[in-house]
Amino acid sequence: xxxxxxxxxxxxxxxxxxxxxxxxxxxxxxxxxxxxxxxxxxxxxxxxxxxxxxxxxxxxxxxxxxxxxxxxxxxxxxxxxxxxxxxxxxxxxxxxxxxxxxxxxxxxxxxxxxxxxxxxxxxxxxxxxxxxxxxxxxxxxxxxxxxxxxxxxxxxxxxxxxxxxxxxxxxxxxxxxxxxxxxxxxxxxxxxxxxxxxxxxxxxxxxxxxxxxxxxxxxxxxxxxxxxxxxxxxxxxxxxxxxxxxxxxxxxxxxxxxxxxxxxxxxxxxxxxxxxxxxxxxxxxxxxxxxxxxxxxxxxxxxxxxxxxxxxxxxxxxxxxxxxxxxxxxxxxxxxxxxxxxxxxxxxxxxxxxxxxxxxxxxxxxxxxxxxxxxxxxxxxxxxxxxxxxxxxx
Ligand SMILES: Cc1cc2nc3c(=O)[nH]c(=O)nc-3n(C[C@H](O)[C@H](O)[C@H](O)COP(=O)(O)OP(=O)(O)OC[C@H]3O[C@@H](n4cnc5c(N)ncnc54)[C@H](O)[C@@H]3O)c2cc1C
Numbered sequence: 067x068x069x070x071x072x073x074x075x076x077x078x079x080x081x082x083x084x085x086x087x088x089x090x091x092x093x094x095x096x097x098x099x100x101x102x103x104x105x106x107x108x109x110x111x112x113x114x115x116x117x118x119x120x121x122x123x124x125x126x127x128x129x130x131x132x133x134x135x136x137x138x139x140x141x142x143x144x145x146x147x148x149x150x151x152x153x154x155x156x157x158x159x160x161x162x163x164x165x166x167x168x169x170x171x172x173x174x175x176x177x178x179x180x181x182x183x184x185x186x187x188x189x190x191x192x193x194x195x196x197x198x199x200x201x202x203x204x205x206x207x208x209x210x211x212x213x214x215x216x217x218x219x220x221x222x223x224x225x226x227x228x229x230x231x232x233x234x235x236x237x238x239x240x241x242x243x244x245x246x247x248x249x250x251x252x253x254x255x256x257x258x259x260x261x262x263x264x265x266x267x268x269x270x271x272x273x274x275x276x277x278x279x280x281x282x283x284x285x286x287x288x289x290x291x292x293x294x295x296x297x298x299x300x301x302x303x304x305x306x307x308x309x310x311x312x313x314x315x316x317x318x319x320x321x322x323x324x325x326x327x328x329x330x331x332x333x334x335x336x337x338x339x340x341x342x343x344x345x346x347x348x349x350x351x352x353x354x355x356x357x358x359x360x361x362x363x364x365x366x367x368x369x370x371x372x373x374x375x376x377x378x379x380x381x382x383x384x385x386x387x388x389x390x391x392x393x394x395x396x397x398x399x400x401x402x403x404x405x406x407x408x409x410x411x412x413x414x415x416x417x418x419x420x421x422x423x424x425x426x427x428x429x430x431x432x433x434x435x436x437x438x439x440x441x442x443x444x445x446x447x448x449x450x451x452x453x454x455x456x457x458x459x460x
Contacts, residue, residue, distance in 0.1 A: 069370075071140065074133070074137065075136065075137050075140055078122075078133060078137045078140060078141050079140050079141065079144050081117055081118075081141070082117075082119070082140070082141035082142075082144035082145050083144045083145075083147070083148060085113070085114065085117050085119075085145060085148075085150065086144060086145040086146075086147065086148025086149070086150040087148055088113075089110060089113070089148075089150045090145075090148040090149040090150040091149075093149055093150055093279075093280075094424070096110060096280065097279060097280025098280065099280075100229060100280040100281065101277070101280055101282065104228045104229065105228075105229055106152075106154055106187065106226075106229040111184050111187065112184055114155070114184065115182075115183060115184025116184070118131045118133070119138070119141055119155070120158070120181055120182055120183070120184045121181070121182030121183075122134075122137060122138040122141065122159070123135060123138055123159055123162055123163050123166065124162060124166060124178050124181070124182050125166075128166075128174060128175075128178035128179050128182055129178070129179040129182035129183055130178070130182045134376075134379070134380040135163070135313070135316065135376045135377075135379035135380050136373060136376040136377050136379075136380050138159060138317070138320075138376075139316060139317065139319075139320045139372065139373070139376040140320075140376075142155065142156070142317055142320035142321060142324065143320040143321075143323045143324040143327070143369075143372075144324065145324065146320065146321045146322075146323070146324020146325050146327075146328065147324040147325075147327040147328050147331075148324075148328070149328055149424075151279060151321045151324055151325070152279055152281075153225055153226065153278045153279050153281050153321075154187055154226050154229065154230070154279075154281060155317075156314065156317040156318060156320075156321065157187075157188055157189055157190050157225065157226060157230070157314075158181060158186070158187050158188045158230075159313070159317055160190065160310050160313035160314045160317055161188040161190055161232075161234040161310065162177070162178060162181045162188070163309065163310070163313045163379075164234065164258065164297060164306050164309050164310035164313065165177055165178060165234075165260075165297055166178060167306065167309050168258065168297050168298035168305065168306035168309060169297070169298065170296075170298075172295075173260070173295050173296075173297055176295060177232070177260070177295075185231075186231045186232065187226075187229060187230045187231055188230050188231065188232050188233065188234060189224055189225060189226045189227045189230035189232075189233045189234070189263075190224070190225075190233070190234050190310065190314070191221040191224045191227075191233050191234070191235045191236070191286060192204070192221070192235075192236040192307075192311075193221060193222055193223045193224070194206060194219070194220060194221055194222060195220060195222050195285075198223075199440075199441055199443070199444050201236070201307075202252055204219075204236070204237070204238060205219055205238070205241075205242075206218065206219025206220065206221060206235070206237040206238065206288065207219060207237055207238045207239070207240070207241065208235065208237035208238070208239060208257040208259045208293055208296075209238075209239060209240065210239075210300065214292050214293070215257065215259060215292075215293040215296055215300075216290055216291065216292060216293065217235065217237060217259065217261060217288040217290075217291040217292075217293055218288050218289065218290060218291075219237065219288055220285060220286065220287055220288070221235065221285070221286040221288075222273070222283075222284075222285040222286070223273065223275070223283045223285075223438075224270075224283060224284050224285070224286055225278055225281050225282070225283055225284075226281040226282070227263055227270055227284045227286060228270075228272075228282060228284065229281070230263065231262075231263075232260050232261065232262055232263070232294070233260070233261050233263060233286070234258065234259075234260055234297070234310065235258075235259050235260070235261055235288075236256060236257075236258055236303060236307050236310075237256070237257055237259060237303075238255055238256060238257070239255050239256060239257040239300060239301045239303065240255045240301070242255075253304045254301060254302075254304070255301055256301070256302075256303030256304050256307060257296060257300060257301065257303045258296070258297040258298055258303040258306040258307060258310070259293040259294075259295065259296055259297065260293070260294050260295040260297065261288075261291055261293055261294055262294055265291050265292060265294070266290075266291070266292070267288060267289040267290045267291040267292075268286070268287075268288060268289075268291045269286075269287045269289070270284040270285065270286050270287065271284065271285045271287070272284055273285060276430050276434075278431070278434060279431070305385065308385035308386075308389060309385055311389075311439075311440075312375075312379070312385055312388045312389055312392045313379070314439050315375075315392040315393055315395070315396040315439065315440065316372070316375045316376055316379065316388075316392045316395070316396075318396055318399075318400075318435065318439055319368075319372045319375070319392070319395045319396045319399040319400075320372070322396070322399035322400050322402070322403040322432070322435050323365065323368065323369055323372060323399050323403075325403045325406070325407075325428065325431065325432055326361065326365050326399070326402050326403045326406040327365065329403070329406040329407055329409075329410040329425075329428060329432075330358060330361060330362060330365070330406055330410070332410050332425070333358055333406075333409060333410040333413040333414070334349065334358060336413055336414055336417075337349030337354050337355075337358070337413050340415075348413070354413055357405075357409045357412075358409060358413070361402060361405060361406050361409060364398075364402050365402060365406075367398075368395065368398045368399050368402055371391065371394060371395040371398065372395040372399060374391055374395070375388060375391045375392040375395050378391060378392075389448075389452075390448070390449060390452060390453050393440065393445045393448055393449070394445070394449060396435075396439075396440065396445065397442060397445040397446070397449075399435070400432075400435030400436055400442070401435075401436070401442070403432040403435055404432045404433055404435065404436060406432070407425070407428045407429045407431075407432040407433070408429070410425055410428065411425050411426070411428075411429060447459075447460070
């Protein structure tokens, strides 16, 4: 085991920090523009691509730099640490990884070079009004009709569809009743497909959610939408589905760790300066120091688990092996980020509530991690059932 970053990883981290320092101070303006114009600023995405990040997970034959998941995760963590995280990066990267791993070749050639060049951004849709924590209850179908696969149904809470060029959708390749009739197991009968939001029959309604990093959420309605591309084998969508979910969890962990780093940094900077009693800064009081020192200690431990998940990806471990590590890392990182936001706010006293300090928004951004992309309860259920082999209660 080697706990130091390689020279290449250190270089990537430095590049990401430079990128973050350049764009971090403008992120508030970028979020406002994304919301107002319904388009993610091109200059940000082009710069991000020019730094080699959009192709980080992709091999050279598709225009990528093949840096791998560990390097990408380190970069995302470093960018979030500079206040420059973007859920659109996470969504595009996890979809790219899914296309790369599941194929077919035709799909790799069709999408990956465009993603690597920074010409394609992607959203991801699995949640339905009655199927969030329980994805197996989903009803949206992507069913073959002759040479085409046709999508029908509804997805909800889907982030960034207004600014994305394509959406990767998880749907049923047959209804639950048909699957049961055929005696197939619960994990059978899924298709992972790519659709163009401009396709005929694709409509969407904006949700009144708090949003993520300037990105809105949408309910998508599919009415006989012709699918552009099937990913992986027909009816065998479960493997690419777990691939994409594991990548999502790992990249969400990167954001959580970066946010925690930033919140700690903000809290410590303030605590070093703010004087309340006499000439001593509040950072000298142990009631202020200790919670921050605790968060820092836990952050270093969580980071190790997070790197383990990322390295397992790079070693091409099967989804079942990556899954528990990726979800446990996401659970710990999410809970820690929430505590870091709370403690940063507490350290700032009343100023923490002043919107200009940006801490109140961090409270919302970090809190989302307890609910999405997978809730705290569902992670603990999975760990209990699949790692500890305890009986399922639901
Ligand atoms: C801002 C935002 C952005 C999102 N972006 C996307 C996106 O881009 N794409 C996408 O597909 N989805 C997205 N989602 C959806 C998100 O993944 C779901 O909201 C999340 O998985 C929870 O599902 P649900 O909302 O249906 O909650 P429910 O499934 O209704 O759960 C409600 C509560 O009950 C708990 N619960 C449910 N079952 C159990 C159980 N067996 N044991 C214990 N507790 C249980 C849950 O943990 C939760 O606390 C987003 C959501 C939000 C809020």
